[in-house]
Amino acid sequence: MPLSEQNRTSVDVFKRERYHAPEQWYDRDGEPFSPQTNYAVGGNTKIYAAALMRMRDRDFEAVQYQAALSPEWPIKYSDLEPHYSEAEQLYQVHGNMSADPTEPEHSQGYPHGPVEYGEVMAGPVAAIAAKGFHPTALPLSLTGQDDDPTGDAEIFGIEAALQFENVTLKPRPEPWRSIPIPLAKRLKP
């Protein structure tokens, strides 16, 4: 996917739906919608914001929301922790573990320190901190390359895998067809 300004601007990504697939999916009530999903090598990480936050311990517990109960997970944060650490190394995450009191235990630190706030953010961050809150920089996956700054599954996953002799990336088969959704699922009950 070529790097362009429209890959980042919220008006293109969200309002003009630049990265919504040109197909219709159907919600559980049978209402059609255009999915915000991207078919490319690297999947949706080619258009994501590269903010790689860990879930918190309590996200795995039962949480009663106003609308419904989010049930307890069969696994806990501690089951995923080693994988978060491995993924953060792979994705070259820049972050800060100490500023946010809800940050869960890390067995390994982020490979890089946080991205410093730009001028626009420095004022609001200081004002929020002065109120006793804990603003912190989002953990970001960054490549260090000017021409492709955010880390994604192509750069850190596919390209790394292609270094092995027994790994090949095959072009997509033609004709490319999405899996048809049975008509019954498209109809309202």
Ligand SMILES: Cc1cc2nc3c(=O)[nH]c(=O)nc-3n(C[C@H](O)[C@H](O)[C@H](O)COP(=O)(O)OP(=O)(O)OC[C@H]3O[C@@H](n4cnc5c(N)ncnc54)[C@H](O)[C@@H]3O)c2cc1C
């Ligand atoms: C605008 C946007 C911003 C986001 N920002 C963040 C963020 O900052 N932080 C974060 O953690 N997450 C973010 N996400 C979510 C994140 O991108 C996804 O959760 C993640 O990419 C999912 O990875 P996946 O491998 O499960 O699926 P995908 O990334 O969707 O990959 C699926 C792959 O399968 C391929 N595929 C699909 N159908 C077929 C088929 N029939 N045959 C062969 N291949 C097929 C697709 O082309 C794609 O490459 C964002 C998502 C979007 C859309």
